[in-house]
Amino acid sequence: MADFWKKLFGKKQEPEKPKQVDMATTAPLSDQQISSIMGMQNLRSETKQLVASVGQSVGKQRDHNEDSILALTSTIAGSADSIPFGLYIVADGMGGHQFGEVASNAAVRIIGGNITKKFHSYLYNLPTQSLQESLQEVMETSINEAHQYVQREAPGSGTTVTAALVLGQQVTIAHVGDSRAYSIFLDGRIEPITRDHSLVKRLEELGHLSKDEAENFPHRNVLIRALGQGELLEADIFTVPFPHGGYLMICSDGLWNVVSEKDIFRSITESPTLHRACQSLVDAANTAGGPDNISVVLAQLIG
Amino acid sequence: MGSVYRARDLHFPNVVKLVAVKEMINLAPDPIIRQTIVQNFEREANLLATLNHLAIPRIYDYFTHNEHSYLVLEFVHGKDLETVITDANGFLPEDQIISWAIQLCDVLAYLHGHKPDPIIFRDMKPSNVMINHNGDVILVDFGIAKTFQTGQKGTMIGTEGYSPPEQYRGEATPLADIYSLGAALHHALTRRDPRLEPPFSFAERPIRRINQNISSELEAVINTALQYNPSDRFPSAMAMKDALMNVARKTGALSKIASSIPVPTGGIKPLWAFKCEDEIRGTPTLHQGMIFIGCYDNNLYSLNAADGQFQWKYATEGGIVSRPLVYDNNVFFGSEDKRLHVISTRSGKVVWTYYTEGKIYSSPRIADGHIFFGSEDQDLHAVNVNTGRAIWKFSADSPIYSSPLVMNEMVYFGAESGSFYALDFRGTLKWRFQAKRAITSSAVIKGQSVYVGSLDSTLYSLDAKNGWPIWKYRLGKGSVSSPAIADDFIFIGAADGFIYCVDVRTAKEVWRFKTENQISSSPTIYKDSIYCGSVDGSLYCLEYRSGRLRWKFESKAAITGSPIVFDDIVYVGSTDHHVYALFA
Structure with a gap:
């Protein structure tokens, strides 16, 4: 790589003497050029291995679990070599009556089932033709199917869903509600990838609530978008790079609302394995009172 | 349900x-x-x-x-307002919407005045408003039955996008209906569906910025209805109706039709123009104050970028559409005479040529001592940049008209069969993706994805490492235009005449701009503008975040090549035989 750069740009450095400035072709790079140069970095292909683990608890104050979870890790045959495949979903049913878990369970099963069906031939057979739909289309049809199912079979109920499809080194996310996906980097950065569809978040974004007011807002639990609610489900669907060298975390508000980011980071980095890290996160939420169901998925690309 | x-x-x-x-x-x-x-x-x-x-x-x-x-x-004969908005060809006239708004205030006032208890409609939105065959409004769907429970993860009521903030807290008052009516009218006036926007974000989409036909008086009424605090809105539906009546009187909206949108037009004078002997279909290159451009009179021209003065020309035996590339004081370009020509930038004399077995439309790219380009002979050629000797050839399954994208020791290019290839620098296939029709468009890369258009009417985002389609965006027609990227936006033209702006992460359309004929030109970004030619003969300059037209320059024939911009000057070739320099 370095050689490549030297060859490309190395020569330019030598003739750059002051007298040539008036040749006037040293215009600053346009935004487009800069972004394309930025885009060139870190693209060397290496075989990576995907590993993941989950943790779940009903919490200390609820008597039943309305969260649902799915984690599936494998590899897929590419044309040159195998690429990592991972499907991770967390759903947090809403309502407080028995339909919460119906909705979250249905959402996870339908979305998970639909996506694995699309990838069936890549996972369990030798594929004969390429995928007709794009990854984002697969996510969208799956989440919409779950939405229609919940509307039909459990009207009135709803659920959050945060689903992540890892293929190679990119993550395609489908998200509605206030469960979250995070990129966690080894230098301590914890960056939410998703945006909560909650009233409190919306009011905060609009500047109607300060951060402190938001913390104590009485309606922190009110969602403005949920799977199963409203005629038209507008899920956020997008693709981001897998956090380089770090972790992808998906969790319900039973974790992120209760345990600070600093403690989340410490729980993960101080644990010897991913599995222990998940357990440690669940314990941290329960130690802090465990007011809600807790669900967490951690995934890491090794190599 | x-x-x-x-x-x-x-x-x-x-x-x-x-x-x-x-x-x-x-x-x-x-x-x-x-x-x-x-x-x-x-x-x-x-x-x-x-x-x-x-x-x-x-x-x-x-x-x-x-x-x-x-x-x-x-039974109501007619259409619901949402359908009316969607089916309308452009914006609905202001006076029409004022008249419906007044009728809706009337019926809300009737409901709110219901005895013993006021009736709160709670679901005021365009799809619940029927416009009957007389053009009068009928309110339908009194079917809201969900009750709002606090203390649990929220059940929702009303329709997201039209509901006021307090409705999420379980408060339903006449003032909530006022807000929703404001939201429905905002949708009707701007054609922006609030369900597709963040909640309570109307203030971020001022009506008159989207639809300049609307009077500031009407905008003020809608803004009052959409106030975040209920106490800042109209105190009642009757008060809102009075305000609307005042607008109607002031603007005379009830008696006149709004005028059409003023379009900024020509009058743009080029800095200079240079005339060749035939059509220019390709794109220029600028290097050290010189413009290089190929022409269908078979010549490559060198012009002074400052004044358009002719420097030299070099004759090939075929038309030139390939974009010249300058490297090490030589100009590289392909020609319909099947050759890659390499000539000195100073003298215009040939250094070497390289023969393929087909016409070359592809523009060459250089990296790591190799020059890469495609040919109609179905091969992607890698040639030593100094000696002109072939290093390797990769045989595709059809002619290659696209230009390769060379990045990270990978070569990406499309072919006329719809295949899209990713090779490493040794010419080994890493992956292949199949579109439904030809890929003539040249790819761009950002982050971990490559983006390319196809004649199958799709803009693709493919994983640069393995070729999986991340997303697809449907264009109205096929595209040979090569995309451009700025911020998180990707821009591409298509044969339906539109320039599209799409969010690179989500594949959601940000805006589209219609020109009068198909677009073969590739957009170029400079500062906060996008420049793109159209077969309608014009070069368009748009604000790239909003798609708003800044200016257009009318040449006398189709512009199929792409503009380039340096130091606030745009250079573009036209099939009217001219090269133009314009102020950006």
């Missing part, structure tokens, strides 16, 4: 009396929930029976049969 049927009332066999039958199928497995749903249905029926207003459908009957419940209602 339900359907509405058009039915005929057979109690009146001698005439055709149409009624609307609203069906709801109750599939809830839990008996308590089922019962609640039936009760809600009956509640709607009883509520409607007590109402008597021209803008509220009359109810004739209701009944429940097994899982099915039915309401028999007055």
